[in-house]
Structures are given as structure tokens and as C-alpha cells.
Amino acid sequence: MSHYLSTSEKKTWKLIQDKIKEKVTPQQFTTWFSGLSLVKLDANEIYIHTPNSFCREWIENNYMDVITSSLEKASISNRKVKFIVDDNSSFEPESNDVQNSSSSPYVDSATHINKNYNFNNFLVGPCNRLAHAAALAVSESPGTAYNPLFIHGSVGLGKTHLLHAMLLRLQEGGHKVLYLPCESFVNHYISTIKTGDWDSFRNKYRQIDVLLIDDVHFLANSQSTREEFFHTFNALYTRQKQIVLSSDCPPEEIPTIEERLISRFRWGLITRVDPPGFETSVAIIQKKTALLNMEISYEVACYLADNVASSIREIEGTLTNIHRYTAMNESKIDLNLVKQIIRGFSKQKHNIGIEKILNTITKHYGVQLSQLHSKRKFKSITLPRQIAMHLARKFTNLSLGEIGGYMGGRDHTTVMHADDKIKKLKSLDRNMSSTLRKLENVLIKQQEH
Ligand code: ADP
Numbered sequence: 001m002s003h004y005l006s007t008s009e010k011k012t013w014k015l016i017q018d019k020i021k022e023k024v025t026p027q028q029f030t031t032w033f034s035g036l037s038l039v040k041l042d043a044n045e046i047y048i049h050t051p052n053s054f055c056r057e058w059i060e061n062n063y064m065d066v067i068t069s070s071l072e073k074a075s076i077s078n079r080k081v082k083f084i085v086d087d088n089s090s091f092e093p094e095s096n097d098v099q100n101s102s103s104s105p106y107v108d109s110a111t112h113i114n115k116n117y118n119f120n121n122f123l124v125g126p127c128n129r130l131a132h133a134a135a136l137a138v139s140e141s142p143g144t145a146y147n148p149l150f151i152h153g154s155v156g157l158g159k160t161h162l163l164h165a166m167l168l169r170l171q172e173g174g175h176k177v178l179y180l181p182c183e184s185f186v187n188h189y190i191s192t193i194k195t196g197d198w199d200s201f202r203n204k205y206r207q208i209d210v211l212l213i214d215d216v217h218f219l220a221n222s223q224s225t226r227e228e229f230f231h232t233f234n235a236l237y238t239r240q241k242q243i244v245l246s247s248d249c250p251p252e253e254i255p256t257i258e259e260r261l262i263s264r265f266r267w268g269l270i271t272r273v274d275p276p277g278f279e280t281s282v283a284i285i286q287k288k289t290a291l292l293n294m295e296i297s298y299e300v301a302c303y304l305a306d307n308v309a310s311s312i313r314e315i316e317g318t319l320t321n322i323h324r325y326t327a328m329n330e331s332k333i334d335l336n337l338v339k340q341i342i343r344g345f346s347k348q349k350h351n352i353g354i355e356k357i358l359n360t361i362t363k364h365y366g367v368q369l370s371q372l373h374s375k376r377k378f379k380s381i382t383l384p385r386q387i388a389m390h391l392a393r394k395f396t397n398l399s400l401g402e403i404g405g406y407m408g409g410r411d412h413t414t415v416m417h418a419d420d421k422i423k424k425l426k427s428l429d430r431n432m433s434s435t436l437r438k439l440e441n442v443l444i445k446q447q448e449h
């Protein structure tokens with residue numbers, strides 16, 4: 001497609017591209033943005049050409065934030081974004097027009113294996129005992145124990161850690177293993193649409209003993225990739241090769257996923273990792289501080305377990321902060337100091353009260369506070385309620401339980417699920433992400449006054 005652009009249109013487009021580059025990784029830029037071109041820019045609309053409808057679908061679902069804010073930065077906000085696709089470019093898997101069979105630049109570059117994510121460093125507690133046992137069993141005898149093994153749970157609870165541990169153990173056992181984040185699978189699929197080299201695509205996934213795919217909920221974004229994944233799954237499964245999947249939700253809750261994939265995931269074992277309870281948190285804190293050579297008392301460990309332990313990643317983050325602080329100031333770690341540090345960090349982050357959040361939500365959605373508190377389950381109320389909990393997680397220092405308290409006495413798991421759900425909606429639904437952005441801006445503005 002050739003477009004006749006004015007010099008100023010060309011300049012603006014270059015500027016928009018630069019702004020996009022600032023926001024995404026080079027790999028993401030090459031995959032999703034380098035093929036875009038400007039068709040026309042007028043007072044109300046910007047028309048952008050995308051190479052195919054898949055690419056358009058992907059950008060609409062995942063990168064609208066990036067596009068809108070880049071337009072703003074290039075001083076052309078308030079334009080409606082219109083994508084144009086001239087989609088004769090079929091991406092039927094059978095197309096044989098091999099143009100360039102050099103190996104794809106997208107594959108595996110995102111995959112670095114963390115050698116510390118091994119079984120030795122994985123602390124087992126009631127929250128992850130089953131998942132851990134299953135992961136071990138599969139690593140010992142892949143293809144026979146549980147196939148597929150499906151591990152789900154919210155972020156920061158050790159899914160990636162377990163998958164890496166399996167990879168390392170299986171490699172030691174001499175198995176041919178492939179680990180990759182689902183996003184890489186999707187990227188590889190896209191790049192193969194461009195190159196047409198389906199042989200090497202299929203060989204890569206089908207000539208192995210074990211396939212570990214992390215964050216498989218990513219498949220929600222693309223029907224054609226799910227199709228291909230389905231075939232890959234079947235090809236491996238019928239040859240009794242092991243498949244291990246992780247996801248931030250159970251199979252049936254992955255948006256837009258087809259029943260036939262769900263039912264395949266159910267053929268094996270589905271297991272969940274939960275947030276650590278108090279005792280596990282304390283144990284994890286003790287283990288991690290030992291690794292960091294930090295000396296902390298049992299009392300401090302308990303305080304931390306009580307106050308930060310909603311995910312293991314969060315625990316690690318807090319410990320690192322404390323570690324940095326004490327290293328810089330050469331101070332000894334005691335309870336007072338830890339309290340100060342935690343408070344200090346969260347103050348720096350935000351200081352928005354839950355009342356402000358509730359106020360903003362009731363105003364925006366035209367609901368009553370009492371409705372948010374109530375047990376009613378109408379969507380018109382549950383959504384604002386869940387958004388309020390999500391924002392409270394994001395902007396306040398309140399614990400899950402405390403937020404639950406403000407939301408009509410709900411318990412901490414309800415708050416956690418609400419938070420997860422909104423995060424997921426945000427990544428999948430661009431109306432949601434723009435609504436959230438609006439609400440957050442309102443809150444931050446109030447904050448500045
Ligand atoms: P997820 O993939 O579920 O989002 P990760 O596997 O990335 O979570 O875990 C987040 C961090 O917490 C990692 O640094 C990981 O090593 C650590 N972690 C998670 N679970 C455990 C555990 N049971 N024992 C020790 N560290 C853990």
C-alpha cells in the first residue's frame with residue numbers, strides 16, 4: 001500500500017513511532033509496530049494501516065494504551081484511531097510461500113532461565129504443596145504422571161519458579177525440554193505467518209519430550225494461535241509427550257477460550273497455588289533474608305508476614321527494599337526501622353485514602369456507597385465494587401483484610417480475586433483500561449491538590 005503523505009504527516013508519524021518505542025521493548029516494536037503505516041491524519045481521525053487483521057486485533061487488545069498515550073505525546077490527542085486492514089494476506093497455516101526462512105528473531109529471546117528458580121530454593125507450604133508435588137512427579141517421569149499438568153494462581157505465587165525448576169530438573173535427566181512464555185509462542189506464530197516456514201515452526205514444538213508453556217492465559221488474545229496451539233497439544237499428547245501449562249486463572253476462566261481446549265486441559269491434573277499463609281510467609285521471609293545475608297529477628301519476620309504477604313513477589317520486593325536501605329545507612333534491622341521503611345516506601349508511592357476512592361467510584365458509576373457495601377450481585381454494582389477494591393490495592397497501604405472491611409465486611413480472598421479480575425480485564429478489554437486510566441487520573445489529580 002502506498003500512501004501519499006504530507007511532510008507534516010510524515011513527521012508526526014515518525015514522532016508517534018518514537019514515542020511508541022519509548023514504551024515497548026525493541027522486540028515488541030518489531031513484532032507489532034514496525035509493520036504499521038500512517039494512511040491519513042485529519043482533524044478527527046488517524047487512520048493506521050495494519051498488515052493483517054490478526055495484528056490489528058492484537059494491538060487493539062493489548063496496546064491501545066501505548067497508542068493513545070503516544071498520540072498524546074505527539075500532541076495529536078482527541079483523534080479517533082481507525083485501523084485499516086487489506087486482508088488478502090491469508091495466514092492459513094498451509095500457505096507455502098516461504099519467503100525467508102531465516103530463524104525468527106522473536107523466538108526465545110524473551111526466555112531467560114533463572115538458575116535460582118530451582119526446586120531447592122522453592123519453599124513448600126500448604127499453599128503450594130500439591131503443585132510442588134505434581135511438578136516433582138512430572139520432572140521424574142514426564143509423560144506418565146500427570147499429563148497435562150496445569151498450574152494456576154494469581155501473580156507472584158511461584159508458577160514461573162516451578163516451571164523453571166522443572167525445566168532444570170528435566171534437563172539434568174537428559175530430556176529434550178522446551179520452556180517458553182506463551183507470548184513467545186504467539187510471537188513465533190505471528191512471525192511464521194510472515195515467513196511461511198511452518199516446517200520449522202512445527203518441528204520446534206513437536207520434536208521434544210516436554211513442552212512447558214508459561215502464562216497460557218495469553219492465548220485468550222488470539223483465536224488463530226489457539227488453533228495452532230490445539231494442534232501442537234494434540235501432536236504431543238498422542239505421542240505421550242509431557243505438556244505443562246501455567247495460567248493466572250483456571251482453564252475455564254480464560255476469556256474466549258474454546259471448550260475443546262478446556263477439556264484437554266482437564267485430561268491431566270489441574271492444581272492451584274494460593275497466597276502463602278502466615279507460617280509459610282514467615283518461613284519464606286527467613287529463607288530469603290538468609291540468602292541476602294540479612295539478620296532479622298523472628299518478631300520482624302512475623303511483622304512482615306502480617307503486613308506484606310499477599311504474594312511472594314511482594315515479600316521479595318519489600319525485603320530488597322529493606323536490604324538496600326540498611327546497606328546504605330548501615331543500620332541494624334529492628335522492628336521500628338522496618339515499620340518506618342515500609343511506611344516510608346508506601347508514602348512515596350501514593351497517599352490516597354480509601355474514602356477518596358469510594359467517592360470517586362460512586363460518583364463515576366452513579367451508585368450508592370450502601371450498594372457497594374451490600375451483597376448484591378448485579379453486574380452494575382459488582383463491577384464498580386471490584387474496581388474500588390482494585391484501586392484500593394493499588395493506591396492505599398491497606399491490607400487485603402482491611403480493604404475487605406471497608407467494602408462491607410468482605411474477606412481477603414474476595415478482595416484478592418476482585419483485584420486479579422480487574423487486572424485481567426484491564427489487559428484484555430480496552431474500554432476497561434481506558435476507564436481505569438480515567439479513574440486513576442481523577443484520583444491522582446485530587447492528590448495533587
Ligand atoms: P508467578 O509466575 O506465579 O507470577 P514467580 O514464579 O515469578 O510467580 O514468583 C515470584 C517470586 O517469588 C520469584 O522470585 C520466586 O522465586 C518467588 N517464589 C515464589 N514462590 C516461592 C516459593 N514457594 N519459595 C521461594 N520463592 C518463591
Ligand code: MG
Binds near residue numbers: 159160161214
Ligand atoms: Mg510467572
